[in-house]
Amino acid sequence: MTREEVAVIYYDKDADLNVLKGKKIAVMGYGSQGHAQAQNLKDSGIDVVVGLRKGSKSWAAAEEAGLTVKTVSEAAEEADIIQILLPDEVQPRVYREEIAPSLRPGKAIMFSHGFNIHYHQIVPPEYVDVLMVAPKGPGHLVRRMYVEGKGVPALLAIHQDASGKAKEIGLAYAKAIGATRAGVIETTFKEETETDLFGEQAVLCGGCTALIKAGFETLVEAGYQPEIAYFECLNELKLIVDMMYEGGIKYMRFSISDTAEYGDLTRGPRIIDDHVRATMKQLLKEIQDGTFAREWILENQAGRPVFNALRQREREHLIERVGDRLREMMPWLKKEK
Ligand code: NAD
Ligand code: MG
Ligand code: MG
Ligand code: MG
Ligand code: MG
Ligand code: MG
Secondary structure, eight states: OOOOOOOOEGGGGGOGGGGGGTTTEEEOOOOHHHHHHHHHHHTTOEEEEEEEEETHHHHHHHHTTHHHHHHHHHHHOOOOOOOOOOTTTTHHOOOIIIGGGGOOOEEEEEESSSSHHHSSSSSOOOOOOEEEESSSSSHHHHHHHTTTOOOOOOOEEEEEESSOOHHHHHHHHHHHHHHHHHHHEEEOHHHHHHHHIIIIIIIHHHHHHHHHHHHHHHHHHOOOOHHHHHHIIIITTTHHHHHHHHHHHHHHHHHSSHHHHHHHHHHHHHHHHHHHHHHHHHHHHHHHHHHHHHHHHHHHHHOOHHHHHHHHHTTTSHHHHHHHHHTTOTSOOOOOO
């Protein structure tokens, strides 16, 4: 590794809520991030309106939480700052049809993920501020930490600073959702988007599930019972990840047996070898040059034929069927089908 910590980190003292005085913030969407950010803003004394579709199931829930709810276009019209927390795939159309018409100089639009700006699926006029405040945790945690007087760290990025105040706005917003209590790291739309895609593809989702399945299949093909393979290759992963999450790889290694640790230290690098690292570099290149984004955008435009077929095939994998049965034996797991 060649780089030590270099990130700029902002805390409560670096942010001023007064920047948002007299401004109205529209939070579009009331899902994972939307409900948490809208409620935190409101509890910080900010004038918030939630933008939803007519007939949306979330409409009543948002009103129950004491929030004002309007259609996306109405909310966009009256807001000074528009935080877009819709699913990333629907953002471009809703932006075009219901948000863009209300954009005027002095307004700001915000995101919690950079995909649509970075890959030019949304191209805002040059006279608005464009920024990102992206909590590094799921919405329910963003809300729970806020209520407990704490916060979830967030990323801050400025894409366009028309007002000259984009950063102050972003920091004030981050403070209002509780993020500066924990720390806000400055980044760019490019860095956030590319590292997010790489992380989920190479490590968290793609790499992890492929590793689990390959291990499981290796044991089953060698004649071991699928139930036993499931425990060793999937179920126990949670214990390992929890320990790394709490105290790093070193804490996990402290906790496992020396036999496990020796196997880890000497065999791990043989699994993730130069070939895997070369493939990782290739995935990163496809993210950086837009190949992956183009593919995913076209896939959505075509009605998701590849995505749906792969999703179905994966659901029928032996590991899922074995897992369904074994989880019935684990009364502490709530069932999510
Ligand atoms: P979500 O799927 O949980 O919620 C989306 C909301 O948008 C729902 O309330 C849905 O009813 C509403 N919606 C959908 N289509 C709509 C339409 N056409 N008009 C109006 N409303 C519509 O989404 P999310 O996971 O909260 O993600 C929102 C943004 O936050 C994304 O950019 C995502 O990348 C980012 N983000 C999410 C997380 C997370 O923990 N889920 C973390 C960091 C960043
Ligand atoms: Mg999903
Ligand atoms: Mg991510
Ligand atoms: Mg992602
Ligand atoms: Mg074991
Ligand atoms: Mg040990």
